[in-house]
Amino acid sequence: MLISVDMEEKELILRSGTRLTLREARRSDAAALLEYLEAVSAETDYLTFGPGEFNLSVEEEETYLEKCQKANNSLYLLAEVEGRLVGALSFEGGSRVRTRHTGEFGISVRKEYWGQGVASALLDVLTEWAVERKIIRKLNLRVRTDNRRAIRLYERKGYVTEGTIRKELCVNGECYDLLWMGMLVG
Numbered sequence: 355m356l357i358s359v360d361m362e363e364k365e366l367i368l369r370s371g372t373r374l375t376l377r378e379a380r381r382s383d384a385a386a387l388l389e390y391l392e393a394v395s396a397e398t399d400y401l402t403f404g405p406g407e408f409n410l411s412v413e414e415e416e417t418y419l420e421k422c423q424k425a426n427n428s429l430y431l432l433a434e435v436e437g438r439l440v441g442a443l444s445f446e447g448g449s450r451v452r453t454r455h456t457g458e459f460g461i462s463v464r465k466e467y468w469g470q471g472v473a474s475a476l477l478d479v480l481t482e483w484a485v486e487r488k489i490i491r492k493l494n495l496r497v498r499t500d501n502r503r504a505i506r507l508y509e510r511k512g513y514v515t516e517g518t519i520r521k522e523l524c525v526n527g528e529c530y531d532l533l534w535m536g537m538l539v540g
């Protein structure tokens with residue numbers, strides 16, 4: 355049975371002096387989250403979707419967020435500054451008994467907030483959540499081999515490269531290799 359346990363809201367001050375709030379996404383965040391994802395998709399080619407490609411309706415996103423909140427092995431985290439979404443991390447654990455201890459996440463931050471520690475904070479909360487809940491034993495991610503900034507951040511957080519997935523992501527007709535990275539947490 356899935357048990358819902360709400361995560362406490364966390365606050366921290368970025369080096370710029372800005373107050374950042376980290377909290378779990380809820381159903382009512384769906385519309386703002388879709389708007390945020392549309393905005394960040396235009397700011398980078400490192401995501402699995404570009405502008406107009408995310409393809410989820412507000413209702414579908416509401417259902418997904420609700421599912422994440424109810425599942426004890428999934429976490430959708432939002433980073434906000436004064437109520438505005440500036441970053442997001444979505445981790446989904448496996449749905450079967452044999453895979454429920456592991457899962458993969460995606461992360462993004464609005465470009466104007468890059469380099470201020472927003473992703474670092476989101477990653478720390480994900481690890482803390484996984485360690486405390488004792489359900490997830492491994493966190494995984496895929497990242498383009500040329501996304502050096504992200505790779506350096508993941509390595510600093512303890513993620514290890516486990517292999518290369520060739521030509522896995524195609525952007526405007528050009529296909530890129532991805533690294534599969536993982537970190538054991540239990």
Ligand SMILES: CC(C)(COP(=O)(O)OP(=O)(O)OC[C@H]1O[C@@H](n2cnc3c(N)ncnc32)[C@H](O)[C@@H]1OP(=O)(O)O)[C@@H](O)C(=O)NCCC(=O)NCCS
Pocket residue numbers: 368369370398400401461462463464467468469470471472473474475495496497498501503504506507
């Ligand atoms: C990759 C990404 C998520 C990183 O987010 P971020 O919030 O800029 O990351 P952080 O600020 O936590 O860390 C990045 C750098 O800022 C530095 N930093 C951390 N805290 C800082 C702070 N308080 N003040 C200034 N710099 C800081 C870090 O040392 C790090 O430096 P590095 O480049 O030497 O590694 C963001 O650039 C992004 O959304 N990119 C586009 C989408 C993407 O690539 N997603 C990942 C796909 S796998």
